[in-house]
Amino acid sequence: MKILTGNDLKSGEVVWWDGDHWSKFVNSAADVGDRGDAIIAREEAARRVVSAYIVDGARDENGVRPAHIKERIRALGPTVRMDLSLKPGDPDASNWVI
Amino acid sequence: MTDVQFRFRDDELAGDPAVTVDSFFDQTNATAVRIEPGEDARALLPFLGRLQLIEVSFPAWTDGRGYSSARVLREAGYTGELRAVGDLVIDMLSHLRRCGFDAFAPEHGLNHADAQAAFDRWDNVYQVTGDGRAPIWARRHG
Amino acid sequence: MYKYDQYDQQMVDVRVKEFRDQVRRRLDGSLTEDQFRPLRLQNGLYLQLHAYMLRVAVPYGTLNSEQMTVLGDIADKYDRGYGHFTTRQNIQYNWIKLEETPDLLAELAGVEMHAIQTSGNCIRNISSDQYAGAAADEIVDPRPYAELLRQWSSFHPEFLTLPRKFKIAVIASETDRAAMKLHDIGIQMVRNEAGKIGARFFVGGGMGRTPMIGPMIRDFVPLDQLITYCEACLRVYNRYGRRDNKYKARIKILVHELGKDEYTRQVEEEFALLMEQGIEPPLAELERIKAMFADPAFETGASDDLDLSDPDFRLWVERNCAQHKQAGYIIATVSLKPVGGIPGDASADQIRLMAQLARDYSFDELRVTHAQNIVFPHVRKADLYTVWKALDEAGLSTANLDGIGDIIACPGLDYCSLANARSIPVAQRISERFGSAEKQAEIGELKLKISGCINACGHHHAGHIGILGVDRKGVENYQLLLGGSEGADTSLGQITGPGFDEDGIVAAVETAANVYLRERNNGERFLDTYRRIGMAPFKEALYD
Ligand code: HEM
Numbered sequence: 001m002k003i004l005t006g007n008d009l010k011s012g013e014v015v016w017w018d019g020d021h022w023s024k025f026v027n028s029a030a031d032v033g034d035r036g037d038a039i040i041a042r043e044e045a046a047r048r049v050v051s052a053y054i055v056d057g058a059r060d061e062n063g064v065r066p067a068h069i070k071e072r073i074r075a076l077g078p079t080v081r082m083d084l085s086l087k088p089g090d091p092d093a094s095n096w097v098i
Numbered sequence: 099m100t101d102v103q104f105r106f107r108d109d110e111l112a113g114d115p116a117v118t119v120d121s122f123f124d125q126t127n128a129t130a131v132r133i134e135p136g137e138d139a140r141a142l143l144p145f146l147g148r149l150q151l152i153e154v155s156f157p158a159w160t161d162g163r164g165y166s167s168a169r170v171l172r173e174a175g176y177t178g179e180l181r182a183v184g185d186l187v188i189d190m191l192s193h194l195r196r197c198g199f200d201a202f203a204p205e206h207g208l209n210h211a212d213a214q215a216a217f218d219r220w221d222n223v224y225q226v227t228g229d230g231r232a233p234i235w236a237r238r239h240g
Numbered sequence: 241m242y243k244y245d246q247y248d249q250q251m252v253d254v255r256v257k258e259f260r261d262q263v264r265r266r267l268d269g270s271l272t273e274d275q276f277r278p279l280r281l282q283n284g285l286y287l288q289l290h291a292y293m294l295r296v297a298v299p300y301g302t303l304n305s306e307q308m309t310v311l312g313d314i315a316d317k318y319d320r321g322y323g324h325f326t327t328r329q330n331i332q333y334n335w336i337k338l339e340e341t342p343d344l345l346a347e348l349a350g351v352e353m354h355a356i357q358t359s360g361n362c363i364r365n366i367s368s369d370q371y372a373g374a375a376a377d378e379i380v381d382p383r384p385y386a387e388l389l390r391q392w393s394s395f396h397p398e399f400l401t402l403p404r405k406f407k408i409a410v411i412a413s414e415t416d417r418a419a420m421k422l423h424d425i426g427i428q429m430v431r432n433e434a435g436k437i438g439a440r441f442f443v444g445g446g447m448g449r450t451p452m453i454g455p456m457i458r459d460f461v462p463l464d465q466l467i468t469y470c471e472a473c474l475r476v477y478n479r480y481g482r483r484d485n486k487y488k489a490r491i492k493i494l495v496h497e498l499g500k501d502e503y504t505r506q507v508e509e510e511f512a513l514l515m516e517q518g519i520e521p522p523l524a525e526l527e528r529i530k531a532m533f534a535d536p537a538f539e540t541g542a543s544d545d546l547d548l549s550d551p552d553f554r555l556w557v558e559r560n561c562a563q564h565k566q567a568g569y570i571i572a573t574v575s576l577k578p579v580g581g582i583p584g585d586a587s588a589d590q591i592r593l594m595a596q597l598a599r600d601y602s603f604d605e606l607r608v609t610h611a612q613n614i615v616f617p618h619v620r621k622a623d624l625y626t627v628w629k630a631l632d633e634a635g636l637s638t639a640n641l642d643g644i645g646d647i648i649a650c651p652g653l654d655y656c657s658l659a660n661a662r663s664i665p666v667a668q669r670i671s672e673r674f675g676s677a678e679k680q681a682e683i684g685e686l687k688l689k690i691s692g693c694i695n696a697c698g699h700h701h702a703g704h705i706g707i708l709g710v711d712r713k714g715v716e717n718y719q720l721l722l723g724g725s726e727g728a729d730t731s732l733g734q735i736t737g738p739g740f741d742e743d744g745i746v747a748a749v750e751t752a753a754n755v756y757l758r759e760r761n762n763g764e765r766f767l768d769t770y771r772r773i774g775m776a777p778f779k780e781a782l783y784d
């Protein structure tokens with residue numbers, strides 16, 4: 001699947017396109033098919049998001065998994081500061097990244 | 099040809115349109131020339147006497163060669179109009195001014211209030227750049 | 241230490257106002273991201289993997305305790321409770337909100353700090369020797385010259401849109417603690433035969449994808465021509481530096497392509513013209529600045545005795561302290577490289593504690609080092625144990641300066657959107673592998689530097705051992721380099737051969753260390769052994 005990620009313009013927070021809005025959870029990411037560029041153009045022009053781009057991903061039993069490690073780190077947080085990640089209490093969370 | 103939006107001179111606008119550096123060298127009577135970022139401003143120095151207008155082109159505002167071109171011309175004594183043309187942004191106006199530009203023809207018109215604020219932004223400056231402003235060190239040791 | 245006057249203060253205040261205005265125009269749509277990006281970069285604001293990142297300038301690495309306290313408070317108030325000290329002596333915050341940045345900058349301006357030109361294609365923060373003003377081996381304190389350059393380079397209208405970034409370092413001793421020759425301009429303050437102080441210019445060094453050691457282009461520039469000479473160097477670069485390819489845009493490429501002699505000739509020609517323009521500040525300005533860097537009120541006759549009966553303290557003194565020019569005083573370095581820790585990170589509490597210790601025991605001064613550590617430049621030997629105790633309780637007493645655990649690492653793929661691989665976890669694992677104090681002591685000086693991509697923010701080319709993260713078909717992979725150095729004997733490391741995975745690179749470092757331990761002669765550092773025996777024995781051990 002093709003998914004979209006970017007950063008919230010004001011806060012800089014990592015966000016994923018869920019089909020209607022930007023969500024901070026990668027598991028909400030929607031498959032945008034070939035509409036990615038159009039959505040990005042519209043959302044950037046509306047100043048809701050900045051530096052948005054399209055990445056490959058796949059849906060598995062744990063949710064949506066971006067194909068590349070870079071976006072998995074984006075989705076979760078720095079692997080060296082799991083206390084600041086979206087899953088601070090989960091000891092297995094960093095395994096998902098690698 | 100883009101319009102001059104800001105001008106800090108009292109004399110009349112030059113009548114002749116600016117020609118490229120190449121055609122300037124072919125003509126013996128041209129009084130206005132436009133130089134591009136890769137062209138050597140020093141090549142114009144023998145002709146400063148007859149030049150009324152030098153346009154310095156900024157195809158992209160992040161290409162800063164035009165700032166050096168401007169200073170080279172002013173340092174050599176050029177007193178005619180020095181016009182910045184092209185992709186000009188509000189935030190660089192005062193820096194262009196400091197390097198000797200006294201006319202501005204942005205490709206896309208700039209918001210007047212924001213531009214005015216930018217021109218007036220720096221009450222003091224750290225460097226001597228030939229624009230006549232006394233730098234901070236001169237004030238300190240005035 | 242330098243103290244702002246009304247003019248300096250006004251400059252940073254106006255900048256805050258300007259940036260507030262730029263943020264407003266970005267948020268109301270007057271500026272697109274493409275237009276805004278270069279503007280925010282000129283103010284140190286990046287967009288990174290997780291959020292905006294702000295780089296705050298620490299001019300020539302010098303801070304007072306009030307400034308340091310504010311850096312800690314900002315970490316709590318605007319970030320997530322920590323900051324990252326960088327190889328260019330600055331501090332970075334990783335979780336900044338665009339809409340809050342103007343307020344943050346206003347707080348910095350309140351203590352004479354800013355983020356001006358900490359990024360972007362302009363003259364960056366000037367770096368210097370972290371022991372300046374305290375080192376026993378310096379000719380003069382290099383910081384007044386750095387401050388003169390800071391003012392000249394701040395908002396220099398001609399040089400805000402250079403072909404690429406421009407980094408200047410100023411030192412004043414033969415021992416180079418600032419990687420001076422790996423800067424776009426490296427300046428070494430020297431004394432000539434007539435006994436006069438002047439500046440030796442090295443131009444065109446740099447790291448990144450084409451590392452180069454800057455050649456000397458002038459061995460003595462008199463002090464009343466310093467700014468004019470810099471201006472000439474920059475003007476030639478601004479006019480002729482390549483703009484067609486951003487990977488070839490640094491001044492090192494220009495100097496390399498023109499040749500040192502031709503570049504020098506052009507600079508000298510420009511310099512002669514600029515000398516007629518009267519752009520040089522008077523020497524009185526330098527004197528004004530120098531007066532502010534006068535020595536603090538050292539106690540005369542302070543005792544040189546140190547009670548080293550506590551073995552942990554003794555080890556720390558041996559590893560982390562350096563000789564001070566004043567009898568009875570010592571230079572103490574706080575390692576931000578605890579075993580298994582994140583190189584260069586410090587929590588808000590640790591930052592404030594170091595501020596307080598500096599206030600009480602180091603004449604109010606701290607330094608940030610290019611190895612991502614913090615220095616108390618002027619500690620009375622009689623106070624050293626007290627300082628160490630306080631550091632020890634805060635987890636800041638790691639005794640590993642310049643050892644294999646004192647790793648320089650860039651943020652890598654954990655934070656950086658340009659990265660190919662993570663750097664920090666590799667640093668953590670190596671520092672754990674060599675965690676024992678005995679092992680580190682046995683190995684002695686070994687500078688290990690890790691970058692997460694070819695941009696070389698972690699100085700991997702200049703490490704005795706360097707590690708470069710690369711992307712091999714979507715998997716993190718690490719190349720090993722040996723033999724780099726950034727001291728007075730600057731050299732560039734050579735790649736050993738095929739790369740390693742994460743486990744493999746940790747093992748490879750251990751293998752290289754073992755070859756050294758086996759082959760070394762008495763008193764040889766890793767680097768010396770490598771230079772003597774060459775790459776072959778290491779290769780053999782690594783790839784047999
Ligand atoms: C996290 C965001 C960062 C980004 C996006 C970034 C980007 C870059 C890039 C693109 C270069 C290569 C420039 C060139 O060769 O033209 C570079 C070089 C460098 N960076 Fe960074 N960097 C970052 C963080 C850091 C940090 C944290 C440090 C200090 C620890 C640092 C210190 C340096 C140094 C010392 C160089 C080498 C300078 C040279 O090439 O001469 N950077 N950086």
Ligand code: SF4
Binds near residue numbers: 650653691694696698
């Ligand atoms: S070396 Fe590469 S990965 Fe590391 S901080 Fe610099 S740009 Fe990022």
